[in-house]
Amino acid sequence: MNKIITLFFLIMFFIGTDTFIVSPLLPILRESFGISIEQSGWIVSAYALGYALFALIAGPLSDAWNRKKVLLFGLLGFVIFTLLCGFAVDFWTMFAFRLLAAIPQLVQPHKVLKAMGVATAGLAFSQMLGVPIGSYLATAGWQTPFILIGCCTFLIVIWTAVLLPALPPSMQKQKAPSIRNRYRSLLQGSTPKVAFLAYFLFQLGNFAAFSFIGTWLSDKFSLNVADIGTVILFLGLGNTISSLFGNSLVNKVGPKHSLIYGVTFIGLLYLLLPYLPSVTYVEITYFLIFLILGMIFPLMMSMLQTLSATARGTVSSLANSSMYFGTMVGSFTAGMLYAHSGGFISVSLFSVICFGVSLILFLRSGVLNINISQSL
Numbered sequence: 604m605n606k607i608i609t610l611f612f613l614i615m616f617f618i619g620t621d622t623f624i625v626s627p628l629l630p631i632l633r634e635s636f637g638i639s640i641e642q643s644g645w646i647v648s649a650y651a652l653g654y655a656l657f658a659l660i661a662g663p664l665s666d667a668w669n670r671k672k673v674l675l676f677g678l679l680g681f682v683i684f685t686l687l688c689g690f691a692v693d694f695w696t697m698f699a700f701r702l703l704a705a706i707p708q709l710v711q712p713h714k715v716l717k718a719m720g721v722a723t724a725g726l727a728f729s730q731m732l733g734v735p736i737g738s739y740l741a742t743a744g745w746q747t748p749f750i751l752i753g754c755c756t757f758l759i760v761i762w763t764a765v766l767l768p769a770l771p772p773s774m775q776k777q778k779a780p781s782i783r784n785r786y787r788s789l790l791q792g793s794t795p796k797v798a799f800l801a802y803f804l805f806q807l808g809n810f811a812a813f814s815f816i817g818t819w820l821s822d823k824f825s826l827n828v829a830d831i832g833t834v835i836l837f838l839g840l841g842n843t844i845s846s847l848f849g850n851s852l853v854n855k856v857g858p859k860h861s862l863i864y865g866v867t868f869i870g871l872l873y874l875l876l877p878y879l880p881s882v883t884y885v886e887i888t889y890f891l892i893f894l895i896l897g898m899i900f901p902l903m904m905s906m907l908q909t910l911s912a913t914a915r916g917t918v919s920s921l922a923n924s925s926m927y928f929g930t931m932v933g934s935f936t937a938g939m940l941y942a943h944s945g946g947f948i949s950v951s952l953f954s955v956i957c958f959g960v961s962l963i964l965f966l967r968s969g970v971l972n973i974n975i976s977q978s979l
Contacts, residue, residue, distance in 0.1 A: 606766055610759070612728075614678070617756045619729030621685055621704070622650065624737045624748050627817040627831040631745045636694045640818065644938025647814045649698045651930035653705030654923065671767050678760045680704075686753035689746040705927075730893070731839025738832025745828075785917045794969045795910045799925055801964035802903055805866075806929030807936075808957025809896070812873060812950055814934040816889075819947040824882050834886055841890040845897025853898055858906070859971045865899040866962045870955040877948040906970045933957075 625632070625647050633643045684704035691697035737748035790796055820826045820834055853861045872892050879885050907922050940949040965971065 610762060610766060613759055614756075614763070616729045616733055617752055617759065618681070620733030620737060621681075621749075621752050623730055623734045623813075623835075624752070625650070625701075626814055627734065627738045627828055627835055628741055628745055628748070629815070629817045630821040630831075631741065631828055632697070633818075635745060636697065638694050640942040641935075641938040642694060643818070644814060644934040644941075646694070646697055646701060647810075647934035648931040649701035650705050651810075651927040651934065653702040655705075655927035655931060656924075657705060671763075671769050674767075675760065675763060678756060678763065682753050682757045682760060685749055685756065689749035689753070728839070728843055731836060731843045734839065735832035735836040738828050738835065741828045741832075786921065789911055789917055789921065797964050797968035798907060798910065798970040799921060801961045801968060802907060802922060803925040803929050804957045804964065805903065805961035806926040807933045808929075808954035808961070809933070810926075810930040811933030811937040811940075811957070812954040814930070815937050815941055815947065815950055818941065819877075819950075820882075820885070822946070824885075826882070830882075834882065834889065837886040838889040838893045841892070841894035842897040845894045846901075849894075849898035850901065853902055858902055859966075861902060862899055862965060862971070863962065865895045865902075866958050869895050869899075870958045873951045873955050873958075877946075877951050903965075906965075909970065 629643045629646065632638075632646060633640065636642075681704055684700050687700045688697060688704060691700055737752070740747040740751065790799075816835070816838075817828075817831045820831050824830075826834070856864070869892055872888055876885070876888055876892075879888060904922060908918055911918050936953065937950045940953055941947060
């Protein structure tokens with residue numbers, strides 16, 4: 604069991620590193636490919652678009668297929684196209700390879716091992732260690748992180764094939780409803796519709812700000828890619844600590860108050876962020892932002908999971924798809940705002956507005972009235 608938990612942790616670590624690595628690399632990629640700020644945002648959007656589209660289909664299918672096979676094929680595709688990212692020669696080849704490298708989290712670890720914290724910890728450590736290490740390696744060439752991630756994940760594919768047992772589907776194929784009917788059933792009533800819209804808007808604001816961290820740090824403080832990686836180390840440290848201890852704090856404060864206080868505090872910090880005078884203050888602020896994010900992100904996922912007890916793969920897919928559609932739209936919008944409307948100040952303000960509307964919708968959806976104690 605410990606080996607399987609470690610396996611899922613490493614899967615999420617490398618997927619998370621690949622997901623987040625582009626942000627600190629954007630200044631180098633912009634220079635290497637000779638593209639504008641707006642175009643650089645589309646490098647982030649490409650991965651998000653591929654993930655969002657695949658997730659809508661993959662999750663429902665994973666409810667009816669052997670999940671080990673789905674996971675293996677998904678990881679293998681991830682390996683191939685992540686490696687190809689390291690050999691991209693221009694903006695369009697990088698865009699295409701990032702699009703194809705997108706892999707949905709097809710098998711939710713908590714559905715197999717009741718270990719959602721393992722997946723969260725893997726993503727958190729990818730921010731704390733994976734992305735900074737990738738940034739340091741990028742000083743030898745921006746291609747290096749992609750090639751290394753691809754090679755390491757290929758070893759994980761072999762380990763998965765040998766170690767992971769067959770994971771039978773949660774519902775029999777002959778009884779499984781169509782993908783369309785699963786989504787229709789899930790979205791019946793106003794509560795799930797409003798809740799997923801709220802989640803989309805939260806991630807829209809979250810990734811609009813995150814996508815241009817590297818660009819802003821490079822422009823404001825003249826940081827190189829290694830220095831940007833050090834800043835992200837503090838970001839990941841906050842997320843990691845939160846993934847380990849945040850759950851108990853949420854249980855003490857209560858889900859509703861945790862969500863209200865957390866989203867409000869993050870909004871205030873993002874309003875303050877563009878005006879900070881030094882990198883040290885930026886590191887402290889990002890540490891606090893992602894410390895809180897590490898608590899409220901699993902809370903939001905737990906709220907969404909209460910919407911269905913029988914189609915959790917479909918819920919996870921729609922949540923992941925909402926997040927990555929938010930990433931796609933957010934990175935594109937942030938690129939436009941950054942280039943034409945006051946730089947990172949306008950990006951931060953946009954994120955704060957998204958957070959505020961998201962919080963209002965979550966409170967009005969009624970999802971917080973559902974008992975989520977067993978999901979936390």
